[in-house]
Amino acid sequence: MKYVIIGGDAAGMSAAMEIQRNVPHAEITSLEQGFIYSYGQCGLPYVVDGRISSTKRLIARDVATFRDKYGIDARVGHEVAGIDVERQLVFGMQASGEPFEVAYDKLLIATGASPIIPVEKGTDLAGIHTIKTIPQLEDLLADLTATIEQVTIIGGGYIGLEMAETIHACGKKVRLIQRSSHVAKTLDEELTQHIHEEAKLQGVELVLNANLQAFEGHKRVERVVTDQGVFATDLVIMAVGIKPNTQFLAGTGVALAKNGAVLVNRYLGTSVDNIYAAGDCATHYHLVTERLDYMPLGTTANKQGRLAGLNMAGKFAPFRGIVGTSIFKFFNLTIASTGINERKAQEIGIDYEAFKLSARHIAGYYPGAKRIYMKVIVRKRDQQLLGAQIVGPAGVDKRIDVFATALHNKMTLPDLLDLDLAYAPPFNGVWDPLQQLARINGRE
Known part of the structure; x- marks a missing residue:
């Protein structure tokens, strides 16, 4: 069985490793336009001021590791120009100017995205x-x-x-x-x-x-x-955004979303037999809106890549979807969100309620207690959780992950009161801020 993967970063190499683990003697070829494999793009800003000492620290596995340790034909400087879906061939141009062709039995598109x-x-x-x-x-x-x-x-x-x-x-x-x-x-x-x-x-x-x-x-x-x-x-x-790298798919019959992302099913398959897609070039099923979305994040790319590899290996592992969780730092603030915000709820026509709360991130009497600001969106008819936004100097990451887990399990606002969350004055109040919001606004 010949496996070809276009793209040598998060989604592509996550898939390659799953195929390598699950298919004995698999022939795996990865085609990377650049010359660096498997690195942490999200860490790039922090190299600028020296918090991360070198871009080399961002590389998880180099090309030699994939070749020598795992037996993957990891190629660099190979830019794919197109796919012949009838003959099951990938073709393009090497950095040297030499053309290439690679035959596949199963193909993964993991080409990522480029800045707009x-x-x-x-x-x-x-x-x-x-x-x-x-x-x-x-x-x-x-x-x-x-x-x-x-x-x-x-x-x-x-x-x-x-x-x-x-x-x-x-x-x-x-x-x-x-x-x-x-x-x-x-x-x-x-x-x-x-x-x-x-x-x-x-x-x-x-x-x-x-x-x-x-x-x-x-x-x-x-x-x-x-x-x-x-x-x-x-x-x-x-830094105005990114667009999927899918221009080379013109004429292949691979169905694309309006923004150019590859439309995939729950097994990461495309509209063409034996072709899969994952990561920043693919769509992502949103568990809250229950429709395909495009939210390119490193976590999702790794998950989709892993599952695409398992499905290509014949394991049939569905991608359940995302709730759209993100977090980032801006000086002394942590900014996080999950699910949908108020604008999105209005856009898709959900009858919702929005609740806000400002609370201390730990026990108010304990030294160092900081104020965080939260906004929670719920479906009006049954109080099902739809989304949360949290901003503050501390304790934001803990709450957004709790809420993301609640979203994944389709909990309601009153359900938050039943969660057995960790408490000690240096870490939390006796009622977590999320539970404080639920106590004030939730309906039993």
Whole structure:
């Protein structure tokens, strides 16, 4: 049995390892466009200010390990141009300029996603960076010299906010330009105000409701042009989002979502026999909305990759879905969400209620108690949990994981009161903040 995997990162190599474990003497070929395998993309921002000492620390397994220890034909510099689904062939071009063809019995598309560049004018200027791969980050580090004073970040999502913190820690002036009225679109607007306040406190300039129009400069970027004004800059980091790498699937019959993500079933199969997809290039079933979604996160890529590998190996392991849990750090704040927010509930027409609470993350009388801010969304008719957003300086990670588990098990707001959660004054109040919210608002 010949297995071919397009993509050498989280989803692709998770699948490869499951096939290797479950299919004796399997012929596994992985095709990676770049030259680095299996690295932690989420750690890239923290190399900038030295919290992570080197990009090498982000690499889980190098190419030689996959080849020598696991017997996987792990190829680098192989860019796939297309798939012949009738002949079951993958073809493309090597970095050397030589064409290649690889036959498959089962194929996994795990090509990930690439940063979106929302404008064309001036993007060829030096000093404009995206942060998705190790080589891209190393290009940024080489460019982030002592002569760079003002850095402009385009986009206020996870990467944009994380990069704002780490660039600021390098002693640079940071400006963040966001096209909407608030950053962190996973949150509803009232909770994002805490992030805006933290940005102001730390000296990060926020430019909101500004649409990017162009970059200007002589050979190197010098100005960012928006509909809210022109801003001088020495360097730009683009972080407005990503798009699935699926252009090479044109004409194959592999069905795609509107955004280009591969549509997959619960076994990660596509609309074409013997072709699977997983990770940032694929859709993700959302357990709360009960429909296909696109929420590209490293955790999901690894899970989908593992299950795709098992299914390709004949084990028939379904992907149950996601609840959309995410968390990130911005200076002294932790920002987390799971499920759906109020905007999403309105968009899909759910009759909901929203409850808010501010509470201490541990016993209020214990030294170091910090205030966290929570918003919980429930279905109005039966109080079934739909989503939570939590912002604060401590204790956020604990609560969001409890809530994500509750979502996965379709619990109601009153059900939270029955949870036997850990309590001691240094770790919690006698009633956890989630349970405090349920006591105030839940209906028995």
